[in-house]
Amino acid sequence: DGGITQSPKYLFRKEGQNVTLSCEQNLNHDAMYWYRQDPGQGLRLIYYSQIVNDFQKGDIAEGYSVSREKKESFPLTVTSAQKNPTAFYLCASSDDTGIPSQPQHFGDGTRLSIL
Amino acid sequence: GQNIDQPTEMTATEGAIVQINCTYQTSGFNGLFWYQQHAGEAPTFLSYNVLDGLEEKGRFSSFLSRSKGYSYLLLKELQMKDSASYLCAVRDSNYQLIWGAGTKLIIKP
Numbered sequence: 001d002g003g004i005t006q007s008p009k010y011l012f013r014k015e016g017q018n019v020t021l022s023c024e025q026n027l028n029h030d031a032m033y034w035y036r037q038d039p040g041q042g043l044r045l046i047y048y049s050q051i052v053n054d055f056q057k058g059d060i061a062e063g064y065s066v067s068r069e070k071k072e073s074f075p076l077t078v079t080s081a082q083k084n085p086t087a088f089y090l091c092a093s094s095d096d097t098g099i100p101s102q103p104q105h106f107g108d109g110t111r112l113s114i115l
Numbered sequence: 116g117q118n119i120d121q122p123t124e125m126t127a128t129e130g131a132i133v134q135i136n137c138t139y140q141t142s143g144f145n146g147l148f149w150y151q152q153h154a155g156e157a158p159t160f161l162s163y164n165v166l167d168g169l170e171e172k173g174r175f176s177s178f179l180s181r182s183k184g185y186s187y188l189l190l191k192e193l194q195m196k197d198s199a200s201y202l203c204a205v206r207d208s209n210y211q212l213i214w215g216a217g218t219k220l221i222i223k224p
Contacts (some may be wrong), residue, residue, distance in 0.1 A: 005133070005155075040216055041216050042215050042216045045211065088155075090157070100145035100210065101146060103163065104212065105149060106157035106158045109157060111155075
């Protein structure tokens with residue numbers, strides 16, 4: 001079954017610690033995205049990648065980093081510079097960014113909390 | 116700035132009909148999406164509108180008026196499993212998705 005797998009489902013971060021959230025897709029999609037979801041707010045774009053070895057900052061990239069070494073993988077690192085990391089993180093992918101009707105497909109999310 | 120407005124929460128009765136509204140002000144318009152998200156789960160795609168009018172898909176329909184910057188999602192014959200948040204998102208001129216905060220729909224027996 002094709003889909004997007006995020007792990008872990010729950011993650012706890014200590015002060016000064018970097019943590020990495022995994023996102024893997026087997027949909028053969030070119031584009032991948034990371035969003036942050038906070039209560040009462042819409043999804044906010046952190047980073048996105050339209051092709052391997054290339055990625056762009058979204059609206060709230062500060063304190064986060066990504067890599068795209070393989071088409072199927074787009075890990076997100078939450079660095080110690082992100083002072084308010086507690087949120088629900090969603091990874092998404094889409095087939096062709098040139099077609100406006102193409103929906104994004106989402107993983108089940110990772111809930112990150114501060115210890 | 117870009118803005119998408121949806122009601123925060125709505126309550127409806129099982130078997131009834133509910134309409135969830137979405138108004139938007141964005142830099143350009145390349146279509147509007149509706150997603151369903153159960154608590155703690157992935158958003159799942161429901162519909163896409165780019166032309167004015169009503170698109171029907173089973174119990175769910177979505178309407179768009181580009182001149183008014185307005186859309187609604189209509190859910191008929193409500194079932195308990197329809198209890199979820201419904202997210203409205205607009206694809207802007209840069210092809211990015213701008214998301215509303217979502218409407219939490221509570222279904223009562």
